[in-house]
Amino acid sequence: MKNMLEPSEQEIREMIQLTTEKIISFLDELAEPVVFDMETVREEAYQASETIPEQQSSLDDILDDLFENKIPYALQTSSPGFMAYIPGGGIFHSGLAELIVKVTNRYVGIDITAPFLNQIETDVLKWFCTMIGYSEKSGGTLTSGGSLANLTAVICARTLIMGDKFSKGTVYASGYVHHSMWKAFHAAGISSSQIRNIKIDTDFRMDIQALEQAIEQDIEAGFTPLMIVATAGSTNTGSVDPLNEIAKIAKRSNAWYHIDAAYGGFFTMTERGKKCLLGIEQADSITLDPHKGLFLPYGTGAFLVKDREDLKKVFSHNADYIPDKTSAHELWDFSEMSLELTRPFRGLGVWLPFKMLGAGTFKKALEEKLELADYFYDCIEKSGDWEIIAKNDLSLSVFRYNHTNYSVDQLNKINRKIINYVNDKGRTILSGTLIDNNFVIRNCILSFRSHKMHVDWLIDDLNEALSELRGQFT
Numbered sequence: 001m002k003n004m005l006e007p008s009e010q011e012i013r014e015m016i017q018l019t020t021e022k023i024i025s026f027l028d029e030l031a032e033p034v035v036f037d038m039e040t041v042r043e044e045a046y047q048a049s050e051t052i053p054e055q056q057s058s059l060d061d062i063l064d065d066l067f068e069n070k071i072p073y074a075l076q077t078s079s080p081g082f083m084a085y086i087p088g089g090g091i092f093h094s095g096l097a098e099l100i101v102k103v104t105n106r107y108v109g110i111d112i113t114a115p116f117l118n119q120i121e122t123d124v125l126k127w128f129c130t131m132i133g134y135s136e137k138s139g140g141t142l143t144s145g146g147s148l149a150n151l152t153a154v155i156c157a158r159t160l161i162m163g164d165k166f167s168k169g170t171v172y173a174s175g176y177v178h179h180s181m182w183k184a185f186h187a188a189g190i191s192s193s194q195i196r197n198i199k200i201d202t203d204f205r206m207d208i209q210a211l212e213q214a215i216e217q218d219i220e221a222g223f224t225p226l227m228i229v230a231t232a233g234s235t236n237t238g239s240v241d242p243l244n245e246i247a248k249i250a251k252r253s254n255a256w257y258h259i260d261a262a263y264g265g266f267f268t269m270t271e272r273g274k275k276c277l278l279g280i281e282q283a284d285s286i287t288l289d290p291h292k293g294l295f296l297p298y299g300t301g302a303f304l305v306k307d308r309e310d311l312k313k314v315f316s317h318n319a320d321y322i323p324d325k326t327s328a329h330e331l332w333d334f335s336e337m338s339l340e341l342t343r344p345f346r347g348l349g350v351w352l353p354f355k356m357l358g359a360g361t362f363k364k365a366l367e368e369k370l371e372l373a374d375y376f377y378d379c380i381e382k383s384g385d386w387e388i389i390a391k392n393d394l395s396l397s398v399f400r401y402n403h404t405n406y407s408v409d410q411l412n413k414i415n416r417k418i419i420n421y422v423n424d425k426g427r428t429i430l431s432g433t434l435i436d437n438n439f440v441i442r443n444c445i446l447s448f449r450s451h452k453m454h455v456d457w458l459i460d461d462l463n464e465a466l467s468e469l470r471g472q473f474t
């Protein structure tokens with residue numbers, strides 16, 4: 001009897017061909033506006049829940065349903081007009097790598113099972129360390145995203161600075177740190193009483209004096225500074241904390257210095273990014289997010305450490321069923337350097353696009369994003385219609401409509417309406433945030449598909465929103 005779990009060569013060709021056709025039309029239509037009501041879609045999605053299928057269905061039918069009824073009715077995260085949150089886009093080459101990874105299913109959790117593949121992943125991490133300016137001693141692991149990299153940072157800091165007894169340890173982060181950091185503190189057993197939320201300065205960067213004061217007070221009160229977290233490209237405003245100054249404070253207070261560079265880190269591939277992130281290499285650990293700054297599909301983050309022996313001190317454990325090391329050659333054993341044992345071969349998703357396209361392609365694309373953000377900023381500043389809240393350090397600008405005629409509540413409603421108007425047009429997508437209780441509009445240009453034409457769409461749609469809605473502002 002035929003084993004249904006093992007398709008024939010012909011069946012595999014057919015499945016790939018069918019899927020390829022769907023993918024090509026999906027990519028072809030990416031720039032087309034898709035307009036729908038998300039609340040209705042949510043309701044319909046809820047109703048669409050299915051019980052476990054007992055019958056077989058053809059791939060043809062399944063793909064039709066997926067690509068016609070399900071995939072389009074989502075936030076258009078891979079479209080060129082997506083400038084909400086932190087985009088990336090999802091390069092095809094990495095999707096291709098994913099297919100190879102899943103089908104070949106090689107094991108890279110430990111170093112002796114697929115040495116060449118392990119070396120590929122190690123190389124990818126070494127490339128990242130070099131981009132950052134880390135030395136040969138550095139290392140890291142690929143994670144599922146920035147949140148898990150941040151959690152790994154807290155576990156390292158806690159263990160390496162205070163061992164098991166960390167209840168008198170204090171951690172410091174600005175109010176603009178990504179919320180995954182607060183989750184990480186709690187998940188790693190750091191209680192609220194140990195967490196210091198350091199205020200930000202007028203440029204939305206961590207206030208250094210406030211940090212120093214908080215540390216002094218804690219030491220006087222018998223606490224031990226355990227960890228300082230800086231952000232290199234905050235999610236709210238894109239601001240980069242004063243990395244050098246914080247490094248000095250971390251050194252003086254013997255605290256672990258972590259930089260969350262999930263958004264900004266890969267801009268170090270560009271000259272301007274390097275200047276903006278000056279001092280990043282002084283961190284004990286760094287979070288990067290290739291699924292943001294390298295345009296990869298979701299599912300790849302990176303955790304880097306200045307000294308890879310630190311990772312082994314925290315995560316290395318033996319077990320009788322784990323094979324002995326047979327070679328003195330240094331391949332990195334990721335099971336000894338992270339929480340994971342069995343893990344996807346994430347390295348290929350970075351390595352294949354870099355091999356095919358060359359690093360210069362990524363550098364150029366990142367430079368283009370910085371230029372587009374400057375262009376966008378200049379346009380809205382010149383128009384005089386918008387209040388600039390945060391000028392882009394990198395590729396994220398924050399602005400809003402403001403007028404003395406309106407109260408804070410009214411202005412917040414107006415700016416929400418503006419975002420809704422633009423998003424309802426469907427060709428560009430923005431998101432907002434709250435700054436000092438004011439609802440403001442964020443524009444983050446980081447999709448590899450976004451070019452000047454798409455920024456012009458956004459500017460046109462914002463202007464149209466203003467002229468259409470002005471009469472309704474109350």
Ligand SMILES: Cc1ncc(COP(=O)(O)O)c(C=O)c1O
Binds near residue numbers: 145150178289
């Ligand atoms: C600065 C920053 N850190 C961490 C994260 C969390 O990363 P992820 O969503 O990959 O878990 C994000 C996500 O947007 C972020 O912007």
